Amino acid sequence: MRVAGRRLATQVGTATAGLRVRPDFVLAGAQRCGTTSLFRALMAHPQVVRPSFHKGVNYFDVNYERGPAWYGGHFPLRSAVSVRTARAGGPCVFEASGYYLYHPLAIERLVRELPQVKVVVMLRDPVERAFSAWKHESARGFETESFERALELEPERLAGEEERIRSDPAYQSFAHRHQSYLHRGHYADQLDRASAVLPREQLHVIESADFFGEPEGTFLELTDFLGISRTLPPHFDRYNARPGDMDPATRLRLGEYFAPHDARLEAYLRGVPSWRDAAGA
Numbered sequence: 001m002r003v004a005g006r007r008l009a010t011q012v013g014t015a016t017a018g019l020r021v022r023p024d025f026v027l028a029g030a031q032r033c034g035t036t037s038l039f040r041a042l043m044a045h046p047q048v049v050r051p052s053f054h055k056g057v058n059y060f061d062v063n064y065e066r067g068p069a070w071y072g073g074h075f076p077l078r079s080a081v082s083v084r085t086a087r088a089g090g091p092c093v094f095e096a097s098g099y100y101l102y103h104p105l106a107i108e109r110l111v112r113e114l115p116q117v118k119v120v121v122m123l124r125d126p127v128e129r130a131f132s133a134w135k136h137e138s139a140r141g142f143e144t145e146s147f148e149r150a151l152e153l154e155p156e157r158l159a160g161e162e163e164r165i166r167s168d169p170a171y172q173s174f175a176h177r178h179q180s181y182l183h184r185g186h187y188a189d190q191l192d193r194a195s196a197v198l199p200r201e202q203l204h205v206i207e208s209a210d211f212f213g214e215p216e217g218t219f220l221e222l223t224d225f226l227g228i229s230r231t232l233p234p235h236f237d238r239y240n241a242r243p244g245d246m247d248p249a250t251r252l253r254l255g256e257y258f259a260p261h262d263a264r265l266e267a268y269l270r271g272v273p274s275w276r277d278a279a280g281a
Contacts, residue, residue, distance in 0.1 A: 029101030105169060137179065
């Protein structure tokens with residue numbers, strides 16, 4: 001019943017897409033970096049408006065063939081949003097799809113359809129992110145190997161997948177989406193790709209350590225970037241955390257692996273990434 005109702009709502013939304021709002025900003029990733037917690041904090045802001053059904057639509061990555069009307073159908077009616085946010089100073093609409101940053105075509109598609117859109121990205125220590133992603137995909141049944149074995153298999157699993165996505169935009173790669181533990185931590189490559197099509201003033205990068213360590217100040221910097229009131233949520237919570245112990249030798253090896261990739265992030269952050277600074281690297 002719920003699926004049928006959602007399908008009907010999507011059909012109605014698609015038919016009335018011209019009457020609906022579109023995103024002013026997108027929370028584009030990275031996966032397992034705290035985006036759900038940031039999403040919840042944003043939802044407490046009186047000006048912020050989310051999609052009607054899910055926190056993310058995943059249109060620009062795996063649903064692009066459905067077309068812009070289908071995408072627009074996932075957002076509220078313009079009239080309803082205007083009434084709801086009038087006292088707060090007008091709406092600021094967004095969605096959060098964590099695969100956008102990593103997908104090789106998503107940001108380019110996003111900017112082509114919504115050239116004024118702002119993009120918000122959250123980054124975490126890629127070593128911790130990789131382990132958290134493995135735990136997440138294992139819990140969902142998408143990964144059956146140990147962490148160390150999954151890392152060994154990753155080059156084989158991902159071989160040619162990005163090229164195939166680029167050559168066949170309708171193709172969806174299971175391995176690219178669910179088993180990219182190391183490659184998805186090459187943040188600088190992804191930010192460089194986004195910056196090639198997105199003006200720098202439309203890109204805002206947050207370190208998850210800053211958000212969880214100093215949430216008020218980090219959130220206010222984000223409201224300034226978005227051009228909305230400096231209103232804080234009543235509290236900041238952490239969602240979807242998957243704590244666990246990683247083998248120390250694996251942690252050390254991955255830290256060395258990511259070092260050259262992390263070094264290139266200074267162009268997008270205030271300096272050395274906090275996880276490197278804390279380690280004295």
